[in-house]
Amino acid sequence: MYGATIPKWLIGDLRSDHAGETGAVWIYRGILFVSSDRSVRDFAERHLISERRHLREIEVLLPPADRSRLLPIWRIAGFITGALPALAGSRSVFHTVEAVEAFVDSHYAAQIQKLEPNGDSRQSLNVIRAVLVGCRGDEIEHYNEARQLATSRPGPVGRLWCALVALGSELAVAFARRI
Numbered sequence: 324m325y326g327a328t329i330p331k332w333l334i335g336d337l338r339s340d341h342a343g344e345t346g347a348v349w350i351y352r353g354i355l356f357v358s359s360d361r362s363v364r365d366f367a368e369r370h371l372i373s374e375r376r377h378l379r380e381i382e383v384l385l386p387p388a389d390r391s392r393l394l395p396i397w398r399i400a401g402f403i404t405g406a407l408p409a410l411a412g413s414r415s416v417f418h419t420v421e422a423v424e425a426f427v428d429s430h431y432a433a434q435i436q437k438l439e440p441n442g443d444s445r446q447s448l449n450v451i452r453a454v455l456v457g458c459r460g461d462e463i464e465h466y467n468e469a470r471q472l473a474t475s476r477p478g479p480v481g482r483l484w485c486a487l488v489a490l491g492s493e494l495a496v497a498f499a500r501r502i
């Protein structure tokens with residue numbers, strides 16, 4: 324289906340999804356680079372597999388020419404977003420993933436709503452919508468799992484970090500839509 328079937332208005336959205344899933348893969352690479360905690364590594368290894376699958380699914384939809392030109396930056400930002408909390412410990416990792424996934428859930432929900440089937444809905448849009456619905460379902464599971472494993476709410480520093488992560492995600496999406 325590549326390219327030609329994606330309407331112009333949707334390319335920015337998919338570019339931001341592709342950038343986001345790239346960042347997600349690198350978050351878990353950052354966590355795995357730093358952490359030796361068994362439960363964190365098990366969590367990150369499983370999530371890395373599902374983020375890689377999301378990335379592949381969006382790669383199938385979005386041709387290379389339409390992808391973000393800032394991908395190296397999204398990889399580095401993702402790596403840091405995973406590695407830094409991993410240095411601070413397992414709870415920080417789970418709080419960070421919770422913050423990221425809460426953002427991603429609403430990001431995908433807004434796009435899915437835009438693709439709601441209507442009278443003139445095209446088959447290609449239904450395919451794209453199904454991919455996004457599948458990704459969002461996984462992200463909600465990731466969110467729930469991280470929230471459960473964190474066992475307690477973040478303290479003031481953790482809350483500040485999570486707010487920064489949410490703000491960074493929002494800025495990254497705004498840039499990736501355009502560049």
Ligand SMILES: [Fe+2]
Nearest residue numbers: 344347374377
């Ligand atoms: Fe994902």
Ligand SMILES: [Fe+2]
Nearest residue numbers: 347461462465
């Ligand atoms: Fe995820």
